[in-house]
Amino acid sequence: MSPQFKRIVRTSVAAMALCTIAGSAFAAWPERAVTIIVPWSAGGGTDATARMVAADLQEHFGQPFNVVNRTGGGGLVGHAAIANAKPDGYTLGVITIESTMYESQGLPGVTPKDYDFIGRYNADAIGINVSTKSSYGSAKDLIDAVKANPGKITASGANRGGLSHLAWAGLLNTLDIAPDASVWVASDGSAPAMQQIAAGAIDVVSTSPAEARSLVEAGEVKTLALISGERSELFPDIPSTDEIFGIKWSPMPFRGLAGPDGMPKDVIEALSGALKGITEDAKFKDFMKSRGFSVAYQDADTFKATVMADYEGLGKTMKAVGLAK
Numbered sequence: 001m002s003p004q005f006k007r008i009v010r011t012s013v014a015a016m017a018l019c020t021i022a023g024s025a026f027a028a029w030p031e032r033a034v035t036i037i038v039p040w041s042a043g044g045g046t047d048a049t050a051r052m053v054a055a056d057l058q059e060h061f062g063q064p065f066n067v068v069n070r071t072g073g074g075g076l077v078g079h080a081a082i083a084n085a086k087p088d089g090y091t092l093g094v095i096t097i098e099s100t101m102y103e104s105q106g107l108p109g110v111t112p113k114d115y116d117f118i119g120r121y122n123a124d125a126i127g128i129n130v131s132t133k134s135s136y137g138s139a140k141d142l143i144d145a146v147k148a149n150p151g152k153i154t155a156s157g158a159n160r161g162g163l164s165h166l167a168w169a170g171l172l173n174t175l176d177i178a179p180d181a182s183v184w185v186a187s188d189g190s191a192p193a194m195q196q197i198a199a200g201a202i203d204v205v206s207t208s209p210a211e212a213r214s215l216v217e218a219g220e221v222k223t224l225a226l227i228s229g230e231r232s233e234l235f236p237d238i239p240s241t242d243e244i245f246g247i248k249w250s251p252m253p254f255r256g257l258a259g260p261d262g263m264p265k266d267v268i269e270a271l272s273g274a275l276k277g278i279t280e281d282a283k284f285k286d287f288m289k290s291r292g293f294s295v296a297y298q299d300a301d302t303f304k305a306t307v308m309a310d311y312e313g314l315g316k317t318m319k320a321v322g323l324a325k
Helices: 003-027 045-061 073-083 139-148 163-174 190-198 209-217 241-245 265-279 282-290 300-320
Strands: 034-038 065-069 091-096 115-123 126-131 153-156 182-184 204-207 221-227 254-260
Touching: 034 045, 034 073, 045 065, 045 091, 045 115, 045 254, 045 265, 045 282, 073 091, 073 254, 115 265, 115 300, 126 139, 126 163, 126 190, 126 209, 139 153, 139 163, 139 221, 139 241, 153 190, 163 182, 163 204, 163 221, 163 300, 190 204, 190 209, 190 221, 204 209, 209 221, 221 241, 254 265, 254 300, 265 282, 265 300
Parallel strands: 034 065, 034 091, 153 182, 153 204
Antiparallel strands: 091 254, 115 254, 126 204, 126 221
């Protein structure tokens, strides 16, 4: 065997060994604990669902998945921490719809383009709620009234610029109705707004069916539609605005797993597959239902498309209502 041939053989063997080692190391992910950043406070809905997902991922992969709360800036601090982490699969996070809104609000630090998406596990649409004493029998009746009587119908559910406001204003904008055709009455949240609608002080409350449930069950309020492209598994009889009006406007508050842009593709696929299995598990479904949350899985690509649609749609809505910076 010539020296040159020996060198070729040694080089080939060494290359194969490196490939084998690299492949083994990658295939072994996760070799250590994984951190899941939650941009919201401990004890809240996002934190609770994140800890359930983390426990199931730990069981699936055999390594700790530790939840860390990074709060501040209306979720911006935590969302930025997820985006700026090392993209090695050992720092992930639960992102929410607020991640699509920061740039338009003039808050630099993160956009959806900074993430690799793993999958969505929850989404709960905002509902259109009116008093049972009102004459509106359907969402179409209500929208026709807004169009025919600009400035007369009042709506509430959050402060100006909150998601409840943008969902309602964006619906009007999507239907070629000026967002200010329905006057928005700022409130500190859905609870005081629901009391106002029960008292007849306002006409519409834009909030989730879960938040409206007590007054709906008491016969004081009815939910006409969900501002969404899909029906809720928890409220399957409530139609979506997309199906009623033939539009595409679905700013649904969501919770999903993501990591920093540049993660290994195989890690994303492994996590997405594991998340799918978790959302199909009866124990997880029961947990989510007990908290009033629906289970709405989307794989990585579908989740990315959903987030980017929210990013574009909410940006346009904020411009339409004069809130974009």
